[in-house]
Amino acid sequence: MTFATACKSLLVGLVSFSALSACNPSGSSSGEGVVNVYTARHYASDDALYEAFTEHTGIEVNVIEAPGDLLIERVRADGDRSQADVVITVDAGRLWRADEAGLFQPAPELEGVLANVPANLRQPDGDWFGFSKRVRVIAYAKDRVDPSEISSFEDLTDPQWRGRICVRSSNNVYNQSLLAAMVAQDGAEAAEAWARGIVENMARPPQGGDTDQIRAVAARECDVAIINHYYLARFMRSENPGDHEIGEEIGVIFADLGDGGAHVNVSGAGLAANAPNRENAIEFLEFLLSDDSQRIFAELTNEYPVIPSAAYDNDVLDAFGDFSSDDVNVDELGANAGEAQRIFDRVGWP
Known part of the structure; x- marks a missing residue:
């Protein structure tokens, strides 16, 4: 299966969102508002992810993109004025730098869903976690x-x-x-x-x-x-x-x-230290670990899911063994x- 075929197939499949409720165990949704996602990723998979999240929750995703180190510096420099709700970057090294710069805050609401992520793929205190390998x-x-x-x-x-x-x-x-x-x-x-x-x-x-x-x-x-x-x-x-x-x-x-x-390294995310839309940010972070989101990363970006039980259709990853x-x-x-x-x-x- 080529990338374009996989992309088309996955996006068609996401239209129904038949299984997306699994990402929100409480069944609740704010149904309104926005979440500001500051990200160093620039993949087609992420566009599909944002569309699926908005369709499922009604929450609009504002995306602010920048290369990893510049993204960290921008959020750090904004300080208390930062509008970031979620910070996403690639490689654990950059996630650690973001944490050291004070970009994240604890999110105890995520404790349940983070239990599904292997312990070595998340920061020990849960300040940030990997969502793809x-x-x-x-x-x-x-x-x-x-x-x-x-x-x-x-x-x-x-x-x-x-x-x-x-x-x-x-x-x-x-x-x-x-x-x-x-x-x-x-x-x-x-x-x-x-x-x-x-x-x-x-x-x-x-x-x-x-x-x-x-x-x-x-x-x-x-x-x-x-x-x-x-x-x-x-x-x-x-x-x-x-x-x-x-x-x-x-x-x-x-x-x-x-x-x-x-x-193994990760792409990862955490709750921004001054998130103005905390509840929406928590929903988004939970969504990153849903079965459908994990499938998006595997099928569109060729990354491995962090959730061991997540299923996907990618012949190349299968061929790697x-x-x-x-x-x-x-x-x-x-x-x-x-x-x-x-x-x-x-x-x-x-």
Whole structure:
């Protein structure tokens, strides 16, 4: 199923909203007003999400978009004058930064629905939570790499990969969170040894985004790349023949982070510290964890649901197969980000 077909099918299915009441266990709805969503996401899935929420509740969604760090700074600078009800951003590292900047407030009303989210995918005090999962994986050229040679990120430091690895720069939050997870699991010394090994094995200086790493593998500039899984899924579901062909040429390995399974990160949200429409914001945050919203993320954005029981229809995610996940709490990814950056600097990872 292509992305466009999936999008059309899902939007048609949402028109009836037959199962959306499950997201609001109390059965209540304000039926009026607005919710101001400040978000760093810019996906078609989110437009479908907002439309579904308004149809179900009658609450209009005002969307304010900005890149992650700028979004955090804008809400922080607005302080008590902020009109933000909900703050959404990608990567646990940025969510931690937002929390440290005082952007969130406790939302005890969410305690029941948050019980459905695995404990490691939410901030320990419930200040923010992940609503979709993104996995840091290893992409490889099917014609040049035997996937049995790689089972963990540690394997990429072997000399056999000298001059064969493409990866983003050290200032990329995805890489910072990956290394921060290694610090949490195995300690700073082991994390630094890994980072140094990757630098020694790079095929080129870090450049571009995850999409560029995939294209570099296809162009034979390198044989393996470190990416988030959904970037490859986009290629595989693309209606552009050239991009689809690239997707078919690249394989994916859900490599272990030490002995703990694949490294899982999140897109997440929290109740804004000065939310002027608190009740509507709570309804929206509950809605993010409904079965239908979880399906939207999986089918339109190729992210994995955080709710283990959530069902979805995505042939590519199914083809990726099952994998085990690390149990590092997402809050530690932000807490260890500073140490991760210092390690990157020491080993000369640009």
